[in-house]
Amino acid sequence: MVQITDMKKKGNPYLPKLTTIEGIIRENDVNDLKTFKLVFKNPDDFKKFEYISGQFAELSFFGAGESPIGIASSPTEEGYLLFTVKRVGVVTTSLHESKEGTTVGIRGPFGNGWPIEDLIGHNLVIIGGGFAFSTLRSLTVYILANRHLFKNVTVIYGAREPAELCYKQDLAEWEKRDDLNLTLTIDRAVDGWTKKVGFIPAVTKEVAPSANNAYAIVCGPPVMIRFTIPVLTELGFSNDNILLSLENRMKCGIGKCGHCMIGEKYVCTDGPVFTQTQLQSMPKEY
């Protein structure tokens, strides 16, 4: 397992490594969510790109700039990286408009990632809403590849409508497994949907995962987080055992440019993963 250490990194951290887009998966009907499969031009760069689930990277579209994007692939997936990108601004639109074969720069991995060491030997409750599921996809794939290290695994994943659920192929495979308790939900009922209907907080309450020896790992839009935390608290999860991943505008990814600061913490280097206990002591500047 890769360990995130405090050791100094060598080299120029502003210089991207070059990758090629080798696959593009259209994730939703609206077509503003795509997953890009990136392969390093120099295979050595992939070996040096040692990451853990929950970390992110800065993707460069040359001429447009850089965007910090969570890594959706798992370190157990060899040879490529996955990034699910929502079309929002200049860089993400350029990425969306590119075809396979396009060169994309990448810097990273950055950030602390999910605290895998702490999660080992625990029951895990993974809760995601919308396209924020990307680093949770990474974590789930990692867990399934190292299933013996973890106890019960519950995944609750919701989106506005069925078409907005990402990673449909993975979800179909996970549903067949008996070592993973998967609950999928959508906001409003639609024809042909036989699974749960309802917002994440309500569904979490219904699934009622035990807080015993468990971590809750939550990613989603702010409103989902706001209403899910009280449900988890009610279920008995302590603030130390609720993990969240933050996003803030950032440029450098290495704690220098100042954009992502929240109090004395940098989302890019101290985060993006924080416990609810940490977040409570930080200003609400995210």
Add this chain to the structure above:
Amino acid sequence: MKEKILLKAQLPKLIEELRKIYRVLAPVKDNGFYVYKAISSADEVDLDFANTKIPPKEIFFPRSEVLFTYKRTDNGIELIEPENSVEKQVILGIRGCDAQSFLLLDKFFAYGKFDDPYFAQRRKNTLLIGLACNDPRSTCFCTSVGGSPFSEAGMDIILTDLGDKYLVKSLNVKGNELLERIPWIEDANERDIFDAMQLTKKALAAIKEELPIEKLNNTFAEVFDEDAFWLQFSQKCIGCGSCSFLCPTCHCFDVVDEESSTGGKRIRLWDTCQFPLFTLHGSGHNPRPTGRQRLRQRVMHKFNYYPKILSEIGCVGCGRCILACSVNQDIRVVFKAVQES
């Protein structure tokens, strides 16, 4: 090494000696304002100045800097790192506050897992010949943030203006080596050293106020959520960001790409937390949407976060932010308000 004496008439001779070995940067009067510039003749140098309008941080951290260029080739993209060949350089006439700011920036850019190679490369091979402040400005408050008009921190040599001559004091091996190369420079006498001491006392007395900023560290955190406290200052702020662009320790930056027909370059530019765009998310959400939060960020970063992260106050008391502010914001007034809260 014993203190030396340099007659002001000998200054051009010294500068020409330095120019043989170093790229020399010194205060130059340009369009009515002083600025540190690489000089090509001793005539350009004007040491009869209070301080420069733009801080010398731009020598190591330029306001716009190419991180790399890229070329579009048949095989995709080729990246080219800039050659920041660093000549040996001397900054002549640096003030104590600005020399202190370099020490802070050194610490900041080397903090954490990643060093900033661009800053580090420009910073190394730099010798600092300071100039003590005989006449601090009314906006100076270095003594409130651990500095002094006669601070030697970060310098290799310090000059003290004694009227028609400078007392020259070497502060380390690098300073000794430089002075040894100048055989004609004479030793100072007791009287010169005494005169310099008197000037120190006078300069210290000229800074009227001393604010207990170090003791205020926690108080800043206590007023964090008091909107009315920050509003009294932010109401008149126009959010121009001059305070941070002209601050010797502000180091935040933006990164942008500039495309040309055959490739392009990635550039970093000074940025400021005083702009709403600084924190704006792609979704439209802004974690610091109001001026009050942005003003608070700048104050908190320097006087509360900086001490927590780097064990130092992120301010050297040069007073540039006070001088530059078009609505007369005065950071010292904020300190007093914090103290009284």
